[in-house]
Amino acid sequence: MSPVSLTERSARVVAAAKLLRLAGRRRAGRFLVEGANLVEAALRHRLAVEVFATDAAMSRFADLLAGAEVHLITDKAAKSLSDTVTPVGLYAVCDRPSASLVDVLADRPQLVLVAVATSEPGNAGTLIRIADAMGADAVILTDDSVDPFNGKCLRASAGSVFSVPVLEAPDSRTLIAELRSAGLAVRATTLDAETSLDAVDLTRPTAWLFGSEAHGLASDVAALADERVRVPMWGGAESLNVAAAAAICLYESARTLRRG
Structure with a gap:
């Protein structure tokens, strides 16, 4: 788990939530992924900048997250990062690939x-x-x-x-x-x-x-x-x-x- 203050972690969640909108993604040059499949791919390709997970997700995806720096978030924060009906509580902020x-x-x-x-x-x-x-x-x-x-x-x-x-x-x-x-x-x-x-x-x-x-x-x-x-x-x-x-x-x- 990442050793940052609660205030800083909240600010990071707010910044990540802005990536749910097109304007936010273009402004930051980043995007947000949700779920084990996408987070694993982001980590494997070294494009994950920040990873967020709830307690339940930390336990469920422990092997996937081994060695990764993870920000622990509440269920309420997880919902603010999700555009799905049933959030799994696992997210990553990613840099856009640089290919032109x-x-x-x-x-x-x-x-x-x-x-x-x-x-x-x-x-x-x-x-x-x-x-x-x-x-x-x-x-x-x-x-x-x-x-x-x-x-x-x-x-x-x-x-x-x-x-x-x-x-x-x-x-x-x-x-x-x-x-x-x-x-x-x-x-x-x-x-x-x-x-x-x-x-x-x-x-x-x-x-x-x-x-x-x-x-x-x-x-x-x-x-x-x-x-x-x-x-x-x-x-x-x-x-x-x-x-x-x-x-x-x-x-x-x-x-x-x-x-x-």
């Missing part, structure tokens, strides 16, 4: 997922998790997408936000030009594309563009891609949700790239 688009592109990426105008945090977090699972080099959110470091997105990522670079770009048009200049084929997933995924040359490094769950990829953004691609379907479903489409496309790309 320049860094990612300088490393000659082979596979990148671009989430365009993705407003639903659960979908954004799931896309991050899929990208991590498929060995993607980065996830880039653009065109007013959700903040990837809000609580729901972090939970949906299941810790993958710490494992794969997650970046934000203000404008898809500029981003696509930069991706293309770095040698990536930019491919857009659309329902009406003439080219089937089966016919695409996936030996080239690829940046996949995925639109929002509700509206798909905007036609003007899709038109900027080098190629528009549809996932072939043989059953009765009219479409796939964005996570399913992303999983299929990234799996096929990753499998082909790994074969060399």
Whole structure:
């Protein structure tokens, strides 16, 4: 347990609670995670700045917290740090990962997922998790997408936000030009594309563009891609949700790239 005064500990809790809001996260350059999975990942990747836990959480997660400096907090303080219905009483304040688009592109990426105008945090977090699972080099959110470091997105990522670079770009048009200049084929997933995924040359490094769950990829953004691609379907479903489409496309790309 961290040897700080009650007043200082209370001030730290208040500062951490401000990270539940977008403005607070951007001002501090930090974010707040909750729960064993995310706190463990934060500690493992050395991005946890402060850890908070209730008495019950200290006992329950003793192995996870072994060697970590922990601020003991009350159940009332724990509720102020949580955006879930049933807080587990374990939190960490984390520095935002320092990767930039320049860094990612300088490393000659082979596979990148671009989430365009993705407003639903659960979908954004799931896309991050899929990208991590498929060995993607980065996830880039653009065109007013959700903040990837809000609580729901972090939970949906299941810790993958710490494992794969997650970046934000203000404008898809500029981003696509930069991706293309770095040698990536930019491919857009659309329902009406003439080219089937089966016919695409996936030996080239690829940046996949995925639109929002509700509206798909905007036609003007899709038109900027080098190629528009549809996932072939043989059953009765009219479409796939964005996570399913992303999983299929990234799996096929990753499998082909790994074969060399």
